[in-house]
Amino acid sequence: MPLVADADNGGSIIISYNLEMDDGQGSDFYAVAGFSPYSMQPDYTITNVTRGNTFRLRYRVVNAIGYSDYSTTLFALVATFPSPPPPVSLISATDSAITLSMRESANSGGSKIQTYELWHDSGV
Secondary structure: OOOOOOHHHOOOOOOEEEEEEOOOOOOOOEEEEOOOOOOOOOOOOOOOOOOOOEEEEEEEEEOOOOEOOOOOOEEEEOOOOOOOOOOOEEEEEOOOOEEEEOOOOOOOOOOOOOOOOOOOOOOO
16 A cells, blocks of 8 residues: 655655554564565564563654654553452441442453442432
8 A cells, every 4th residue: 555655755655654662661672564575565463472561663654765763652541341340248247337348350351450439329
């Protein structure tokens, strides 16, 4: 899918995207796609990433003149929804108070759980 030659790309069509990322722990960038072989694929799936890590990604394009500057760096946290927390346990109840116990979810999904919510109905 070569792009049209115009003033913004030096009058030469884009011949490749060059995607780079780090290891999710702040290492140097390394090429994921686009050096050799060249890649005109604008969408790319990266596999074998570790949940809980934040990866830095950037890309640039190349034409017959050379490489562009890099894009702004994207920070991508690899995470999913946390698992549901265990059921609430009743500790005690009086005519004016209920004491409950709540436990953390077994799996945070790769990102620190920031808050829990406890909802109740009117009891009717």
